[in-house]
Amino acid sequence: MRVLLASPRGFCAGVNMAIDSLELALKAFGAPIYVYHEIVHNRHVVEHFRSKGVVFLDSLEDAPVGSTLLFSAHGVSPEVRAKAKARQLTAIDATCPxxxxxxxxxxxxxxxxxxxxxxxxxxxxxxxxxxxxxxxxxxxxxxxxxxxxxxxxxxxxxxxxxxxxxxxxxxxxxxxxxxxxFPLIAGPAKSDICYATQNRQEAVAKLSAEADVTLVLGSQNSSNSQRLAELSKERGVAAYLVDGPQDVRPEWLEGAETVLVTAGASAPETVVDAMLDYLKETFGATVEPRLVREESVSFPLPKELRQLASS
CATH class of the missing domain: 3.40.1010.20 (4-hydroxy-3-methylbut-2-enyl diphosphate reductase, catalytic domain)
Structure with missing residues (x-):
């Protein structure tokens, strides 16, 4: 089996910023840190932080008055911000720019x-x-x-x-x-679809043409990961969205000579490594890295954390 390892893949700048923010908040303020919704849509990331004492919640009423709260990369409404202020929560805004x-x-x-x-x-x-x-x-x-x-x-x-x-x-x-x-409808000067989403889709669109099967690392509630699997299927190449090698059914890969491996923007590289190890051990796979586009984007930490990061 030949494995085409797509690049770019995995964490985008917004996810990196949100995860770094939560790690820094834990170090600075200690557990528990409360996060409104999941920090990013990935089971491995969420479980990692739960093990460190992070509490993910869907209602701000579940955060004790005066506690530290982090808004996830997905952003929140003004109503949520107002509720956090009313509960005297120390809010850290890790919304993707x-x-x-x-x-x-x-x-x-x-x-x-x-x-x-x-x-x-x-x-x-x-x-x-x-x-x-x-x-x-x-x-x-x-x-x-x-x-x-x-x-x-x-x-x-x-x-x-x-x-x-x-x-x-x-x-x-x-x-x-x-x-x-609506011919007179206005729109943003620049596409709202983020650079990382577009780049990961471009890689799948180009590389799936060489593959028999596409494996996308990511969680089921990750919108951008779902789109990667759909993109491969639209091009006639079977695709499966999985959290890791434990979710792979061997029959999916029967007769597959070339497998494309990629990861959604909220999937950590550790799960990619685990998938590659599984394919090597089970199918004797050789891995061929394929770079489609360079990425060099980074976002600053939330202002509430910048001074802590530099101290």
Missing amino acids: LVTKVHLEAIKYAKEGRTIVLIGHQGHDEVIGTMGEAPEAILLVESPEDVDALEVANPEHMAYLTQTTLSVDDTSRIIARLRER
Whole structure:
């Protein structure tokens, strides 16, 4: 078996920043540290921090008054921030700057009185946070069919935004349909889909053409990881999203001469290493690293932690 190891893969700059923030907060303030929702959508990362005394919660009422709270990489609504302040929580904001960009765009368009169409997945943490910036103004769509069903008061005064972790191809189709129905719709000057999501999708699009099977390391609730598996399947190559080698069924790889291995933006490199070890031991695999695009992006720590990091 030949394994094509995709690069870029795994942690993006936003995930690195959020994880570094939580590690530093633990060191500075000690356990327990409370995190609103999962720090990133990955089971291994969440379990790692739980073992260190981090408490992940879905309701701020579960955080003791005056305790330390970290907002995850996915961002939160103004309502959540207000609740944290009311409970006198020491809040550390580890929202990815690319998600913050979308929030600021939502605020801008809402102030202009536009109806905002948000392209995203219902119930995703990032979508909930973005919609919370202007709940009266935002309509959520997930498909071109949803666009067809839209009814707006002023079709000439609209804007669109997108979740940062979507499929580039799917999003382009939805935006095209929006522009067909609403020719005057405004949009961001630069795509909201993050650089890492696009790069990982580009790698799968190019490399899956050489593969018989694609293995994507990532958790089921990771939107960007799901998109990687879907992208391979759309190109006729079987794909499986797994947390690690323990989830692989040997029959998936029967007769496979070339396997593409990649990882979503919230999956740690340790699970990639474990998968490669499994493929070597079980199938005698040889690994061929394949670089599709260089990445050199990094984001600063939250301002609440920068002084601690330098001391």
